[in-house]
Amino acid sequence: AALRGLVAWGRYSRQPRTFVSVLKTKQTRRQDGEDGPCGDGGVSEIEFEACESLVGDTGRQDARWELMSDKGSSQMWRRKVIAESDAKGQWVYRARAVLEGEGLDSVLEALTNTDIRTEWDSHCASMRRVSLLGDGVTEVIYSSVRFPFPLCDRDYVFYRRLVRRQGGGFMVARSARKGLVAEVEGVVRVDNFESHFAVVPRGDGKG
Incomplete structure (x- = not known):
């Protein structure tokens, strides 16, 4: 399977490490307590448009992306976020990888099963599902991540939704x-x- 994605990181985080992806990052701007397009903070259908657009899109033609790694079956790029002054130092990352011998179901299981995340992600200290929103499809996830000394560890609370369509799986988290x-x-x-x-x-x- 080929995995692609889009990811945005806050000012306290650093380059993500992942075993697979087209990984793309973008900045989100919401006021404290402001809900997403679903009204309850859930992930809406419109947010999957950018996710689906990753299929077949390598980003190679965009000069803003700096190639950081190319190992044949996997590539990673980055670009600086310059839209707003408080995003100084923030980077957007994207990656693309082909997983030989791994089917769609096994890749999605590795990405979404919170019970096994620490088995393949050495930086993940813990991950758990907090709750399920009223839409019945959006999860609230808590994850803590180890950072090397002298940096403090980080944690995340995010909405996550997975849909299957067009023969693939598409996941949005924010x-x-x-x-x-x-x-x-x-x-x-x-x-x-x-x-x-x-x-x-x-x-x-x-x-």
């Missing part, structure tokens, strides 16, 4: 409104985060 999960002393809460992932089978059925 920061949840404040107050859903209490902050932890000594851990920095990342409050400006968004990610889009597109997972599509290869035409030959081998990945």
Whole structure:
């Protein structure tokens, strides 16, 4: 399977490490307590448009993207976020990878199963589902991430929704409104985060 995505990180985070993706980041701007397009903070259908647009889009023709790594079956790019003054130092990352021998279901299981996240992601200290929103499809997820000394560990509270369409799986996650999960002393809460992932089978059925 080929995995692609879109991710936004707040001012306290650094370059993400991931085993797979077209990973693209963008900044989100919402006031404290402001809900998303669903009204309750859930992920709406319109937010999947950018996610679906990743299929077949490598971004190579966009000069703003700096190629950081190219290992044949996987590539990673980045670009500076310059839209607003308080985003100084923030980077947007995107990546693309082909997973040989892995089917759609197994890749989606690895991405969404909170019980096994720590088994393949060495930076993830914990991940759990907090609740399910009223729309019945959007989850509230809590995740804590280890950072090397002297940096403080980070944690995230975000909405997450997965849909299957066009023969693939598409997942959108973004920061949840404040107050859903209490902050932890000594851990920095990342409050400006968004990610889009597109997972599509290869035409030959081998990945």
